[in-house]
Amino acid sequence: MKKYAYYPGCSLESLATSYNVSTLEVAHEIGLDLKEIKDWNCCGATAYFPVDELLANTLVARNLALAEKEGASDFVAPCSACYKNAYFTNAYLKKDPDLAEHINYALEADNLHISGTLRVRHLIEVILEDVGLDEIRKKIVQPLKNLHVAPYYGCQLLRPRKDHENVENPQFFEDLLSALGADPIEYPSKARCCGGSLIITNRKAALDMVCKLLEDAVNHKADVIATTCPMCNVNLEVYQAQVNQEFGTHFSIPVMYFTQLMGIALGLKPGSLGIGNEMISSAPLLAFAQG
Amino acid sequence: MASELSFGDEIANMMYASHGNPIRDCIQCGTCSGTCPAVEFMDHTPRQIIGLIRADYKDEVLASNTYWSCASCYHCSVRCPAGIDIADMMYALKRYSMWNKTYQEDLIGPAFSESFIKMIVGSGRSFEPQLAPAYLFKYGPRGLIQEAQTATGLMLKGRMPLLPKKIKGLKNFQRMVRRIIPIGEPS
Numbered sequence: 001m002k003k004y005a006y007y008p009g010c011s012l013e014s015l016a017t018s019y020n021v022s023t024l025e026v027a028h029e030i031g032l033d034l035k036e037i038k039d040w041n042c043c044g045a046t047a048y049f050p051v052d053e054l055l056a057n058t059l060v061a062r063n064l065a066l067a068e069k070e071g072a073s074d075f076v077a078p079c080s081a082c083y084k085n086a087y088f089t090n091a092y093l094k095k096d097p098d099l100a101e102h103i104n105y106a107l108e109a110d111n112l113h114i115s116g117t118l119r120v121r122h123l124i125e126v127i128l129e130d131v132g133l134d135e136i137r138k139k140i141v142q143p144l145k146n147l148h149v150a151p152y153y154g155c156q157l158l159r160p161r162k163d164h165e166n167v168e169n170p171q172f173f174e175d176l177l178s179a180l181g182a183d184p185i186e187y188p189s190k191a192r193c194c195g196g197s198l199i200i201t202n203r204k205a206a207l208d209m210v211c212k213l214l215e216d217a218v219n220h221k222a223d224v225i226a227t228t229c230p231m232c233n234v235n236l237e238v239y240q241a242q243v244n245q246e247f248g249t250h251f252s253i254p255v256m257y258f259t260q261l262m263g264i265a266l267g268l269k270p271g272s273l274g275i276g277n278e279m280i281s282s283a284p285l286l287a288f289a290q291g
Numbered sequence: 292m293a294s295e296l297s298f299g300d301e302i303a304n305m306m307y308a309s310h311g312n313p314i315r316d317c318i319q320c321g322t323c324s325g326t327c328p329a330v331e332f333m334d335h336t337p338r339q340i341i342g343l344i345r346a347d348y349k350d351e352v353l354a355s356n357t358y359w360s361c362a363s364c365y366h367c368s369v370r371c372p373a374g375i376d377i378a379d380m381m382y383a384l385k386r387y388s389m390w391n392k393t394y395q396e397d398l399i400g401p402a403f404s405e406s407f408i409k410m411i412v413g414s415g416r417s418f419e420p421q422l423a424p425a426y427l428f429k430y431g432p433r434g435l436i437q438e439a440q441t442a443t444g445l446m447l448k449g450r451m452p453l454l455p456k457k458i459k460g461l462k463n464f465q466r467m468v469r470r471i472i473p474i475g476e477p478s
Contacts, residue, residue: 010417014452015445039459041415046363047407050385050400053306055471059411062467102471109466159365160376167369193328193364200426201400202360203434205332209362212328238445242437277448 002130005072005118006034007063009082009230010042015238016079016230018274022259023078023123025273029266030131030139034076037066043082045231046197054102060089061103064120065112078123078259080229081196084156087120091162122157124228124258128172133179141267142288143181149261150222151177151184152213153191154232167191176258177226180265187220189213194235203242210235211243214251223284225255233257238279254282264288298349305383306376314380316373317341323367323377333357337367337377340384353393358384359400399426412468415458419451 012020027034040063048056067075077083093100094116104113151173158167174184195206217225227233237255263273270289275282299314324336334355343352361381368376388394394401406425445451
């Protein structure tokens with residue numbers, strides 16, 4: 001029996017609360033028991049690694065150690081950046097006893113120990129593999145018919161390669177969207193980078209990257225872009241206005257978490273999925289909402 | 292007497308956890324540069340940076356903005372036919388330039404990373420408003436206005452946190468951090 005330790009990550013408590021509530025609502029609906037790790041800390045996103053690699057791995061390892069202590073078998077992160085960090089720290093310390101010793105020496109000061117027994121997974125992976133599309137299809141009450149959705153994979157969910165995934169042309173997000181009754185669109189940029197933290201450290205570069213992504217999705221007739229990561233979501237949604245100012249474009253395409261699309265298809269209420277606090281109206285999805 | 296390390300070896304040594312980087316295996320094919328979504332904003336393309344490192348052009352590499360323009364998207368890493376984790380090498384270059392304080396003054400990345408670490412060590416959690424001083428005034432008056440508009444919009448939608456969070460076991464957390472980097476004694 002799998003025991004899921006849920007690691008929401010900092011963004012899901014601030015900019016992306018709607019991802020957190022929609023995750024928990026959908027998980028409940030499809031029978032996934034996600035138990036939040038007690039007193040977790042920030043995973044560092046992309047900002048610790050430039051400072052000190054050992055520190056970065058230790059800060060990530062603390063969360064893994066907390067999950068191990070709670071007896072979990074799987075560490076589940078809805079944020080692609082948290083997922084990537086946790087996945088690799090877990091993998092590195094398993095293959096490198098010397099690194100594990102350094103990390104455990106530090107963890108000892110926090111009365112923790114890590115042995116590397118967890119499987120680190122992204123939320124979408126758990127939903128697809130442990131619940132499965134058949135089970136999801138059975139629970140759909142409101143198929144998202146004729147809704148053209150651009151599945152946006154972003155980077156860290158796919159890269160660096162974890163084990164078996166198709167990093168150039170993955171299809172699992174499309175499969176999930178089809179199971180919801182939606183029409184996933186094909187567009188070349190689905191796994192291109194959104195700029196990540198360059199939105200802060202090199203605004204010009206990031207806005208350029210976001211602009212190209214939005215353009216590609218819109219040119220391929222997307223009604224909505226679906227994401228699996230709070231950073232992608234913020235860059236594509238919140239910064240759309242700045243892209244328009246910078247490039248004289250007129251983008252106004254909603255960017256939703258895949259859990260919000262799932263929730264609507266499962267017949268859950270928009271409010272319970274955090275829908276309503278977007279910067280860009282979610283009208284195309286709300287058309288399917290019940291009640 | 293021990294011979295001095297080449298710049299390339301110094302960089303490879305800074306990839307401690309991931310066990311080095313076979314920079315010397317690079318065949319200069321340029322797949323990384325053709326793949327990189329940020330390449331047009333870099334002083335040197337990733338291929339050029341690797342070439343410069345191997346030719347020991349340390350000053351040019353240290354004066355470059357290339358690695359601070361890397362978004363860590365790992366597209367180059369998964370495509371490199373020589374199996375070099377180029378994005379990880381960019382992290383090593385960031386570390387080198389931070390530890391030796393060789394980065395260009397106008398870059399935001401180093402200041403941002405530093406304030407991020409200070410914030411985490413202080414509270415265990417990330418809190419966006421605390422990071423703002425590291426970049427807010429670097430984009431000129433227009434950038435400041437745009438950012439203020441964005442922040443106001445987020446606040447109106449209840450998406451901007453007003454109070455920083457702190458983990459409960461902060462004392463032990465800081466004891467743990469102290470075992471890796473010197474952050475001073477507890478006050």
